[in-house]
Amino acid sequence: MSEPLLCVEGLRTSFHLEGGVLRAVNDVSFALEPGRVLGIVGESGSGKSVTALSILRLVDPPGRIEGGRIRFRGRDLLDLSEAEMEREIRGDRIGMIFQDPMTSLNPVFPVGVQIAEVVEAHQNATREESRRRAIELLGLVGIPHPEDRFSDYPHHFSGGMRQRVLIAAAIASQPDILIADEPTTALDVTIQAQILGLLGDLQRRFGTAMVLITHDLGVIATMADDVMVMYAGRAVEQGSAQDVFERPRHPYTQGLFDSLIRLDDSPHSELRPIPGNPPVPIDLPPGCSFRPRCRHAMDICGLEVPSLLPGAGRRRVACHLASAQPASPAA
Amino acid sequence: MSPPLLRVRDLEKHFVLARRRIFDAPEVLRALDGVSFELAAGETLGVVGESGCGKTTMARLVLRLLEPTRGEIVLDGTDMLDCSKSELRRLRREMQIVFQDPLSSLNPRMTVGVSVTEPMRFHDIGTRTERVERAVELLEVVGMGPEVLERYPHEFSGGQCQRISIARALTLQPRLVVLDEPVSALDVSIRAQILKLLLDLQERFSLTYLFISHDLSVVKRFCRRTAVLYLGKLVELCESERLYREPLHPYTRALIDAIPSLDPTARSRGSLRGLEGDVPSAVNPPRGCRFHTRCPHRMAVCSEREPPLVDVGGGHRVACFLNQ
Numbered sequence: 001m002s003e004p005l006l007c008v009e010g011l012r013t014s015f016h017l018e019g020g021v022l023r024a025v026n027d028v029s030f031a032l033e034p035g036r037v038l039g040i041v042g043e044s045g046s047g048k049s050v051t052a053l054s055i056l057r058l059v060d061p062p063g064r065i066e067g068g069r070i071r072f073r074g075r076d077l078l079d080l081s082e083a084e085m086e087r088e089i090r091g092d093r094i095g096m097i098f099q100d101p102m103t104s105l106n107p108v109f110p111v112g113v114q115i116a117e118v119v120e121a122h123q124n125a126t127r128e129e130s131r132r133r134a135i136e137l138l139g140l141v142g143i144p145h146p147e148d149r150f151s152d153y154p155h156h157f158s159g160g161m162r163q164r165v166l167i168a169a170a171i172a173s174q175p176d177i178l179i180a181d182e183p184t185t186a187l188d189v190t191i192q193a194q195i196l197g198l199l200g201d202l203q204r205r206f207g208t209a210m211v212l213i214t215h216d217l218g219v220i221a222t223m224a225d226d227v228m229v230m231y232a233g234r235a236v237e238q239g240s241a242q243d244v245f246e247r248p249r250h251p252y253t254q255g256l257f258d259s260l261i262r263l264d265d266s267p268h269s270e271l272r273p274i275p276g277n278p279p280v281p282i283d284l285p286p287g288c289s290f291r292p293r294c295r296h297a298m299d300i301c302g303l304e305v306p307s308l309l310p311g312a313g314r315r316r317v318a319c320h321l322a323s324a325q326p327a328s329p330a331a
Numbered sequence: 332m333s334p335p336l337l338r339v340r341d342l343e344k345h346f347v348l349a350r351r352r353i354f355d356a357p358e359v360l361r362a363l364d365g366v367s368f369e370l371a372a373g374e375t376l377g378v379v380g381e382s383g384c385g386k387t388t389m390a391r392l393v394l395r396l397l398e399p400t401r402g403e404i405v406l407d408g409t410d411m412l413d414c415s416k417s418e419l420r421r422l423r424r425e426m427q428i429v430f431q432d433p434l435s436s437l438n439p440r441m442t443v444g445v446s447v448t449e450p451m452r453f454h455d456i457g458t459r460t461e462r463v464e465r466a467v468e469l470l471e472v473v474g475m476g477p478e479v480l481e482r483y484p485h486e487f488s489g490g491q492c493q494r495i496s497i498a499r500a501l502t503l504q505p506r507l508v509v510l511d512e513p514v515s516a517l518d519v520s521i522r523a524q525i526l527k528l529l530l531d532l533q534e535r536f537s538l539t540y541l542f543i544s545h546d547l548s549v550v551k552r553f554c555r556r557t558a559v560l561y562l563g564k565l566v567e568l569c570e571s572e573r574l575y576r577e578p579l580h581p582y583t584r585a586l587i588d589a590i591p592s593l594d595p596t597a598r599s600r601g602s603l604r605g606l607e608g609d610v611p612s613a614v615n616p617p618r619g620c621r622f623h624t625r626c627p628h629r630m631a632v633c634s635e636r637e638p639p640l641v642d643v644g645g646g647h648r649v650a651c652f653l654n655q
Contacts, residue, residue: 043518044489158609188381188545190606193589215519218591241595259523263548263575263590271530271552273523277488293520 004031005209006055006177011068013047013054020282024050024063026233029308032177037203037210039224039241041217041256043278046230048213052179055211056096057085073176092122095170095208097163099182104166105154111165112138112150115172122173137168142198160191164198171202178203181213196222217260221245226314229253232289233281235308239315249317252290288320296321334408335369336539337393337507342366342402344388348614360614362388364563365402367640372506375533375540377554377571379547379586383610384560386543390509393541394428395419406507424454427500431512433492437484437499443470444480447499454503469498472535473528490521497528501536509541514549526553547586551575556646559583562613562621565640569647579649582606582622620651628653 013025025047032038042048053059055070057077070077077089090096098104106114115137116130125133131150138146141164154162163183170178180199184192200223203210212223220227220241227244229237229252237250248254255274276293287302288294294301300320308318346360363385370376378386391397393404395411404411406422414422427450430436437446447466451457457465467477473494484492493513500508510529514522526549532538544550550557551571558568559580567580578584585606606625611617617624623633632652640650 043520160609188610189547189589190381190585191609193591194606196591216591217519218593221593221595222591224595245593245595256519259520260593261523261526261546261548261552262593263551263587265548265552267552267555267572269552271523271527273527274520275524277490277521278518 003033005034005072006032006211007069007071008051008055009069009071011051011054011070012066013050013059013063014066015063017062017282022280022282023233023284024281025054026281028068028230028233028235030228030235030238032209032211034176034209035207036225037212037223038226038228039220040211040213040228040230041215041220042230043215045232045278045280047233047281048230049181051230052096052181052211052213055179056090056094057082058090091118091170091175092173093175094177094179095173095175097166097170097178097180097183099185105162107154110151110153111157112152115165115169118169118172133172134168137172138165140171140202141165141168142194143168158191159187160194163187163195167195167198167202171206171208174206174208176209178208178210179213180210182215183212184219185214185216192219199223217245217256229256232279232284234289234305234318235316236290236318237316238308243315249315249322250290250319251294251296251321255293288318336372336374336407337370337541338403338405339369339393340367340403340405342389342392342404343400344385344392344397345400358614361563361616362613363392363399364616366560366563366565368558368565368568370507370539370541372539373533373537374556375542375554377550377557378541378543378560379545379550379557380560381545381586381610383562383613385563385613386560387511388563389560390428390511390541390543393507394426394509395423396428420454424503425505426507426509427503427505428509428511429493429496429500429513432516433489433496434484436496437492439484442481442483443487443495446484447480447495447502450499450502456503465502466498469501470495472501472532473498488521489517490524493517493525494528497525497532501532504536505538507539507541509543511543512545513542515544515546522549529553547575547590559586562610562616564621564650565648566622566651567647567649568640569645569649573645573647579643579647579654580622580651581626581628581653585625585627 009029011025011028015022015024028051040048054065059065112134115134119125119130119133135146135150138149143149143164184195214220224241227241228235231252237253248257258272259274274293279289287304288306291297291301298320306318306320308316309323310316342363343365344363346362348358348360350357380386392399409418409422411422444466448462451462470479475494514525542554554571557571557574559566561582567583575587578587608625611624619634619636620638623629630652638650638652640648641655642648643654
């Protein structure tokens, strides 16, 4: 294992709402190594997007980061001033791509200008250099006739093409890390395949490390080296993608795989959903948040939050069952 | 063989768009352009395709929520486009729809009880007490207790709202239920719950489903036959198992190939390739085969003539010159 590029330790981000405190990210730790892709998977409300926003310090009130450390290139991002974050981190060393390409682009400026601005702001380039670089980037992300498209506005582009423009802007400063939050969720399958192919190409070509957030296990399998599974604000399982997909150990991860509908399922195979509904993480009861839906729930699960125990290699599982029988999968 | 419950023939919906300039000819968006299929009682037909392919327009036409430009929709032997108002009102009870977004398909200001009994009230069925009894009965069928009657949609999760919508759709004892992306907005762990429920209900109430989705894995698992739409045209239709085993239309193949594999070792990273380009506009669809601009196998004929939908055997219909 090489030295991690980004190291998140004990991150806590909460939203103070009228109805109580929503612990969106609750004591989450993970490391991202250079050139690797970490997939964060979870359902709505699991805290995966807030984790990404927290790294970039983009959590809006009533949300706030209440604890933990985010170490990146020898510094704790939580100690930096807002000006330092804006100048040196966001869109510079850490690029970002969000789900909805229409709202992430400014509708009243041509796309080329928006990319050139990023180049100008972060690379000390002249206007003409920035323009040339923007055209080069548009070509790099597969936009045909980039010189002609430079002056087009976001609404002239299809969803897939807009996502390419955002990717161009995100890689403009050759960041060390790219954070992509559901980058293909709003796209059709054939376009999703194009965008995932492009992200994979760029990631390998420039050796950029990536945090990829998605609810789609297929996207994780296609892209990620490592996986973190989140449930109700906590990381419940971590490991290499291969390990987690071959031998999921947390009952929630197992349930997710069981409830997936796969193309090679036989038409008469039984559907195996996880019963119940995901909790809203406001004033959660003590113990493991997955307990009400877990088929292996034990007495201790209602009393103590299981800690994320290190296993072999990169593997970590937060389940009392796994700590009781460290060697065998909790099946 | 018994006659089909639903027969759709040459169904067409063209939307006339606003003129850009006053003397311009108005533009026409060909949302659905000559689609025919039959649906047997108790069967489930899946309809797949990407955004703009016409699948939702088709659902709305079948339910007569939209007026078709041309075509024939026959439900249980009655032509819905050529029948009296009272007949149409009767036919409307026979078919219901479940939408994608369960929260927005329930009125946020109405209690669940009011929402679920609304269709019965509209059709003047039973007394108030009978309607409430029926609502309670159906809510129980979908796994919800009677205490939900007095509560509001925002108090429920997406999966629970979808259960309530399904209960409401069943109150009129429909025979045909159009399911328009019924699980797309739901979390993975909830999707299988709702699909399982829909399968149980189909058996219990002998329902016929028209299942619209962009998710091929779900459609294959859920539907006996699958129809593939592209830019308002039916390009392939056959038994789901066969469609996925040997897709004949290049578009169907591309859709299947675009699904990310769930095996991280068979790593398709970077090799996962979508089709070239984007879906063209339905305002000026490409001449000839509408798919030819993105087709890896296009031939000269494809941009000249439109391939007819032909049966290549065993009810497998495909519209592509490669198979003719």
